[in-house]
Amino acid sequence: MANDRLIFFWGRECPHCAKLHPIVTEASSELETPITELEVWHSEENAKLMRSYGDVIKKACGGSLGVPALYNERTKKALCGMRVTKEDILKWARE
Amino acid sequence: MTKEAMARKKVWRCNVCNDIHYGIKGPDVCPTCGARNAFALIDYPEAMKVILDQGERLDEEDKLLDVWERFAKDKPFKLNPDEEFVRQLARGELENERNHGLKYCPCRITTGDFVDDLDLICPCNFFIQPVYKETGECWCGLFVKR
Numbered sequence: 001m002a003n004d005r006l007i008f009f010w011g012r013e014c015p016h017c018a019k020l021h022p023i024v025t026e027a028s029s030e031l032e033t034p035i036t037e038l039e040v041w042h043s044e045e046n047a048k049l050m051r052s053y054g055d056v057i058k059k060a061c062g063g064s065l066g067v068p069a070l071y072n073e074r075t076k077k078a079l080c081g082m083r084v085t086k087e088d089i090l091k092w093a094r095e
Numbered sequence: 096m097t098k099e100a101m102a103r104k105k106v107w108r109c110n111v112c113n114d115i116h117y118g119i120k121g122p123d124v125c126p127t128c129g130a131r132n133a134f135a136l137i138d139y140p141e142a143m144k145v146i147l148d149q150g151e152r153l154d155e156e157d158k159l160l161d162v163w164e165r166f167a168k169d170k171p172f173k174l175n176p177d178e179e180f181v182r183q184l185a186r187g188e189l190e191n192e193r194n195h196g197l198k199y200c201p202c203r204i205t206t207g208d209f210v211d212d213l214d215l216i217c218p219c220n221f222f223i224q225p226v227y228k229e230t231g232e233c234w235c236g237l238f239v240k241r
Binding site for chain 1: 180183184186187188190191194195201202203204205206207214215224225226234235236
């Protein structure tokens with residue numbers, strides 16, 4: 001369902017996003033619902049979507065919108081930053 | 096900086112050397128020529144003409160690295176020693192400047208509010224970030240505690 005996605009918001013020029021990318025891919029392969037990857041610096045549509053979840057993502061990021069960030073549309077919970085682990089992602093997705 | 100404080104900023108000109116300052120008041124001592132009490136309010140369009148278009152362009156990776164090194168000199172933080180990582184951030188900022196007008200941190204995302212997004216220009220005020228206090232790195236990892 002379009003509004004029940006697990007979303008990975010990332011930026012093409014963000015080095016932490018590049019580091020987290022393979023971890024997200026690996027976690028995604030173990031989930032029934034694959035993680036949707038949305039690049040935000042080169043797509044205003046994706047940036048707008050990320051901003052629409054801004055209150056939750058900001059809290060997860062420590063105050064401001066940041067990437068890499070993951071947002072669960074079902075639980076409305078977010079993960080943010082370079083220290084997110086595969087275990088964190090699986091727990092967040094399955095909650 | 097709050098929007099209220101931003102709204103109070105004006106442009107000031109040194110009447111000795113034409114130094115331009117943007118702030119709530121002009122500096123007591125001109126940082127360029129050393130003149131005291133020399134700053135007078137200047138009309139904004141006039142100030143833009145005084146600046147001419149002679150400001151240096153920081154539009155190359157090496158220039159940004161040099162600026163960041165100088166910014167971190169003698170401070171409690173330093174530039175991340177991983178040069179390729181730092182260059183990747185520099186390329187990201189230059190890309191953001193080309194596409195979005197300012198050197199926004201590539202590890203953030205703009206809110207759409209221009210004044211709020213001024214806080215995302217690199218170097219940001221990372222001392223107030225929880226992540227800097229907890230890990231000793233700014234959000235993107237460009238600067239790390241010594």
